[in-house]
Amino acid sequence: MVRELDLVRWVCQRAPENGDDCSVLECGGWGTLLVTTDSVIDGVHAHWDEYGPAVFGYKAVARGMSDVAAMGGEPLWALIAACLPDAVSEEQARAVVTGAEGAGCRLVGGDTAFGPTTYVVGTVLGRAHPKGPVLRSGARPGDQVFVSGALGGAVASGRHASFRPRVEEARRLMDACDVHAMIDLSDGLATDLRHILEASQVGCRLEAARVPCNGVPLEQALSEGEDYELVATMASDQSPPAGFVRIGTILDNPEFVLIGEDGKEEPVRIRGYEHGSR
């Protein structure tokens, strides 16, 4: 069994243009193009019969928009490549497109096939902020760690299928602060923040009392995933805009720990949901 990260990492090693959440392509005279492509597959990321066709279009584009925002960029254009069931109705096919358009990014093209499976692959193109694309590898000891909103409960609430990508939040944050590292939360804070720590070769002390939870236990808020909130690190003299909540501090040693409300420190062991494994 080949795990997802292996193949993507192998591609990354070969392509210096491969950033974290997006590929980073220099278009001299215009800016830095950010591009990402993501699959939404029936039975893996969503269920066609349960959620309906619009969710497939919406989620395929919204996930890519979240990836562009996670690098501090602005999503501009989207394309979708869909494979739909042979028996799909015109109304359902149109709902895929209107769902994709509903994510809030300009839909400029697409490809449709009919076949033995159902999926929508979204490709989103955006432009990096003039300050440059934000990578996962820039976190520094002493940085404060912020999150853009409350975590957990995305599946039960349906937010995993209708989340609003944090594009506005990313723009306001980039305008106001020098962001050192950023990621969006698809697999849960415990897993995704760990990506920043590993890429930056640092550790983190999370403060349990500060992590905003959507009415779920802390453990679920840390591990459930599909929040699509942003996690960003920046020096302690920076003041992010309203809505960003400080949840921890970057450490120079590589430990990843949680301080409980009782003041006791324990390692963060919780692993988030891994796509393709459920």
Added chain:
Amino acid sequence: MVRELDLVRWVCQRAPENGDDCSVLECGGWGTLLVTTDSVIDGVHAHWDEYGPAVFGYKAVARGMSDVAAMGGEPLWALIAACLPDAVSEEQARAVVTGAEGAGCRLVGGDTAFGPTTYVVGTVLGRAHPKGPVLRSGARPGDQVFVSGALGGAVASGRHASFRPRVEEARRLMDACDVHAMIDLSDGLATDLRHILEASQVGCRLEAARVPCNGVPLEQALSEGEDYELVATMASDQSPPAGFVRIGTILDNPEFVLIGEDGKEEPVRIRGYEHGSR
């Protein structure tokens, strides 16, 4: 049953950025970005067990490169979104990537999932020629129609899985000529040239004796598809580079006819292969 063209056309009508083979995105100061996304699905466009994983990667990128060339542009970067069988080996997964790289475009990113089906969606980004992107709608009465190579036999010969996208040919043609309309031959000359005629509201007289055939009957050369040669129209005072063969003339009335070697004219009725229908 919703046919492929319906959904794509519906998207096109809503997005002025949607060109013919690619979306056309203005990046002021850098140039015009061309982007296309195409699926290669097991059992629809290729057979995993028969052709192997490298063909999926190769074809997903090569088809997109051909689309960029068909608008007169230069492919620059590619991404792939793959869904692979749960039981895929590391060697097979790597073969998808090396296949994609083998198409000759810089692979800069990707996404991998594991699921109930097997596909590779290729997204290719390129830059339009300084003369601008070539559309299907620019053919004019009196234009000469050229093809970049011989047609037919792509499936039996295996060329459908290993074709070389006509990127060099497109560049030499664009440098040398003012091209009015262009398309690449995925569905067969009869079908794809008809797209130019309909978009340009013109007709065409093909000369049977001039159509280069890969050792197959003319009818097969006109209808089989997957040739990925370029068909271009330009004024009669233009001289395309070596390798382009003149096969007909654009007419001002909307008829699409073939002059046989006996001098008799008959309507072109042959429809090419339509994806998803076999």
